[in-house]
Amino acid sequence: MSRPITRRALAAWAALPLASPALAQARWPDRPIEIVVGFAAGGGTDITARTFARFLQDALGGSVVVNNRPGASGEIALAAVARARPDGHVLGITNMPGLVTLPIERPTPQFKLDDFAYVANLVSDPSAFSVLEQSPIRSIQDLIETARRAPETVTFGSTGIGTDDHLALVLFQAASRARLVHVAFQGAGPLRTAMLGRQLDVAGLNVGEVASTANGLRMIAQGGATRSPFAQGVPTLREAGVDVTMGSERGIVTARGTPPEILARLREATARIVQDAAFRQQVQAQFTEMDYLDGPAWRARLDEADRRFRNLWQTQPWSER
Template sequence: MFAMKTWLAGFGASSMVLATALAATPAAAAQWPERPIELIVGFAAGGGTDITARTLSVFLEKELGGSVVVVNKPGASGALAMSMVARAKPDGYTLGMTNMPGLLTLPIERPAGFSGKDFTYLATLVRDPSAFSVKADSPYTSLKELIDAARAKPGMISYGSTGVGTDDHLALVMFEAATGTDLNHVPFNGAGPLRNAVLGGHADVGGMNLGEAMPYSGSQLRILGQASEKRSPLAPDVPTFKEQGVDLVFASERGVIGPKGLPAEVEQKLAKALETIAANPEFQKKMLQQFTEMDYLPGDKWQARLNEADKQFRAMWAKQKWLD
């Protein structure tokens, strides 16, 4: 009898501990964040992804009531940062500012340290069309002049990108395929170093996104074309590739991910904050000032779009020898 009473007492104590722990979970989630959140960026400071992340962090801090720190981890065309997010503890304190297509194409092209299944997709926020830019005093004033020169001097004109497998690199490959040209690809670890290389005359052409080039357009850079379906209202004077006879439409898409397995309450809190920020006129104004187009989708719809894009990229890899 004594043993039975002791066992029952122990069971009751254990049940109380378990109940207390379960009851504490929602409370803990309600208090989150209790320490700074790191927003990882896979490129050097000064590029479009970095600037978007730094703008977003200010608004996230207001929505979440905690500190958000942007951490630059350049390397391997952004794969280093994404693999860090994939391996992070799923507690909401490590997030990633993604750049698509690299988010999808890097694991297709090579062992990248992550796959699409490693993440919680919170929301995509903006898009930034690809563009080709040259130094303001460059001899190339149009895509036609660049194409003519590239055909006359195969492999001699240098083209800088933010890394192998990024949207800038893929825009080059598509451009070469569409025009029958061959440029000398030179990868950099972010749009900031790439822009400096173009301005310094160390790269003939810079494959920067439109939003990354527009603040320097005019006295410093000449944007030869934007890879939009039609001219962006943010850059109405920049002709599209299609206007100039090159069938190329491509863009960088930027969103926020976390490690797979985020607590439901934390995921919901982050998703709601991003939804609110995307609808905030002040955030939209900041994006316009950065020549970046709004393109918000919640996590589930974004993931569905990524799944379709992944199929298209894998089909592209299977057909093109240059992607082997």
């Protein structure tokens, strides 16, 4: 015989949905965490993501998987993160300047800076100009003279429109008055393959991507404000007489609206990871530089970069809308 439902029972049931978010957060992560990479496997961004994933897995005690979703210079992956359920189970590894420049250059961008919660920036890696070992182009001045003699015949490959490699080319052309032909790829892996296959004259790969696996490539200039510790023998563009600085920053974001408790756990885990001697050793082995910045400070730096690139777009638009 069933008992009548009391007011006390009804009140208890009504309270259950209010308690469930806290319960879910206490059990978080309750399924594998995914890190979405916007470029093909084998490039610097992918390698950074996979290194971070191994340490994050240990820090959180759950499974972490990496999912490569290349295309549209990283926009497809970042849009997927922005649209993901805001529960901290889907993370994205970002590239600056693409994180900032893609919403500026595209008429209907699939994401904006406000679509994300910012965990931390991890590393930086200066842009670099590289040629084949046997190339007659031995220096930036050689490249400038060659391109001026035969405008729009020298080919330059980048990892996508709006990436640091592409913007390094845009600024280089404006500063040197040399005109090259831009060819965009879906990541460093395909770009390196094309370069080694003699399909390009110059590759826009980051210092770490060349220094770690040179494979017949030779850097002729790097885009940092100072020389990278991993390429001390390579002059900066400024040292070579071209007033340009550019590089890639790689950080971790998740969807806006992620509960504060989960975001705090992600930030705390990341802060521990970047202090781990083993992680720092692996970053160094990948020829990239530590550049840790916690979420709020990183977002402030991105807002400043957004202002700079919006001003650049007004004077030197780097793509056609």
